[in-house]
Amino acid sequence: xxxxxxALQASDLACRRGDRVLFAGLSLxxxxxxALQLAGANGIGKxxxxxxxxxxxxxYAGSVERTGTVGLVDERPALDPAAPLGRSLTFWAxxxxxxxxxxxxxxxxxxxxxxxxxxxxxxxxxxxxxxxLLGQRAAIWLLDEPLNGLDTAACALVEQLVGEHCEGxxxxxxxxxxxxxxxxxxxxxxxxxAR
Amino acid sequence: MIRALWAILxxxxxxxxxxxxxxxxVVLPILFFLAVAIIFPFAVGPDPVLLARVGGGVIWLAxxxxxxxxxxxxxxxxxxxxxxxxxxxxxIAEEWIIAVRVLAHWLxxxxxxxxxxLPAAALLGLDGRVIAIVELGLLAGTPGLAAVGVMVxxxxxxxxxxxxxxxxxxxxxxxxxxxxxxxxxxxxGTSGIALTGAVSLVLVALAPFAGAAALRAGR
Numbered sequence: 001x002x003x004x005x006x007a008l009q010a011s012d013l014a015c016r017r018g019d020r021v022l023f024a025g026l027s028l029x030x031x032x033x034x035a036l037q038l039a040g041a042n043g044i045g046k047x048x049x050x051x052x053x054x055x056x057x058x059x060y061a062g063s064v065e066r067t068g069t070v071g072l073v074d075e076r077p078a079l080d081p082a083a084p085l086g087r088s089l090t091f092w093a094x095x096x097x098x099x100x101x102x103x104x105x106x107x108x109x110x111x112x113x114x115x116x117x118x119x120x121x122x123x124x125x126x127x128x129x130x131x132x133l134l135g136q137r138a139a140i141w142l143l144d145e146p147l148n149g150l151d152t153a154a155c156a157l158v159e160q161l162v163g164e165h166c167e168g169x170x171x172x173x174x175x176x177x178x179x180x181x182x183x184x185x186x187x188x189x190x191x192x193x194a195r
Numbered sequence: 196m197i198r199a200l201w202a203i204l205x206x207x208x209x210x211x212x213x214x215x216x217x218x219x220x221v222v223l224p225i226l227f228f229l230a231v232a233i234i235f236p237f238a239v240g241p242d243p244v245l246l247a248r249v250g251g252g253v254i255w256l257a258x259x260x261x262x263x264x265x266x267x268x269x270x271x272x273x274x275x276x277x278x279x280x281x282x283x284x285x286x287i288a289e290e291w292i293i294a295v296r297v298l299a300h301w302l303x304x305x306x307x308x309x310x311x312x313l314p315a316a317a318l319l320g321l322d323g324r325v326i327a328i329v330e331l332g333l334l335a336g337t338p339g340l341a342a343v344g345v346m347v348x349x350x351x352x353x354x355x356x357x358x359x360x361x362x363x364x365x366x367x368x369x370x371x372x373x374x375x376x377x378x379x380x381x382x383x384g385t386s387g388i389a390l391t392g393a394v395s396l397v398l399v400a401l402a403p404f405a406g407a408a409a410l411r412a413g414r
Binding site for chain 1: 198281283
């Protein structure tokens, strides 16, 4: 059975937070292999848009259509703080299937598997979340500030991982203030849709 | 799907039994339960006739209080960690997650509580017949207590002062279990236990849907 090519379409999205409409009239269309960077000031609704795209939140107006599974990395690592990193990742592996070969070494986590997650630094937790994402093998990546807390080498690695993901026919949406260098990276300036 | 639910059940059980970074585990609620049974004779006096008459009810009340203790650890830490979002992205329905958590919560406290009820009953001087009714009642009633606990924990997750509110919400919902469970002692028959089980089953059936709706609404 072949998987249908992933796609992510949103039409005329609006998002409301409390009494305030953050953005309206936002549409996007991503096909297999495409990556999109969301840009805009703090509080403009990038994270809210991510959650709407992932189906975790309902838009105030408009609709989202997804083909393919969704993986999300945000500021919460979703790994048990008290458990050693290895066991936390094994938990996700028992749901998603095993990590790709060499993923831990590549993310610089191979020597940290015995360390409880709560003793990991911000950057190490982010790497661990990326390992979880790799194990999930999702077609659509939603990365909310994936570079926060990462050193220069790790930032380059994330760009590389996203590049490989898109070359393999995946879709990535990245919300980041840092410049993200990637061939064929689209940019969406959310200020255009702000209210 | 089944494999994922097993993994989640094992994880929940391990966290609830052994505790997490936030503290806890099953030991503290059980010690608390025994402590309540121990201090009760100090409060009402050591009259063995009186203790034997009200002792069963005391065990029920102590069990209810012990079941309330871990409420703030049932849902809120996982919500904060983003685990529920990750499960939702993988298409695992919240109803299943909550049902698994009710089971894990019950497994983590009910067997230990029923064991601890034996020394507590001895401390209160209950006779064998009463102990049997208390144990059967606990077996029938604790699934309901677990269901109410998880349901209320899901409803109050993310609220400021949610822990205090959760305790307040759980008590009225547990009243039917307490009435029938402790009531079985004065009737001395199985009808009370059967009603306790019935109430328990209704609550267990309700909890996944109410809890899942609460999780989705709080997202």
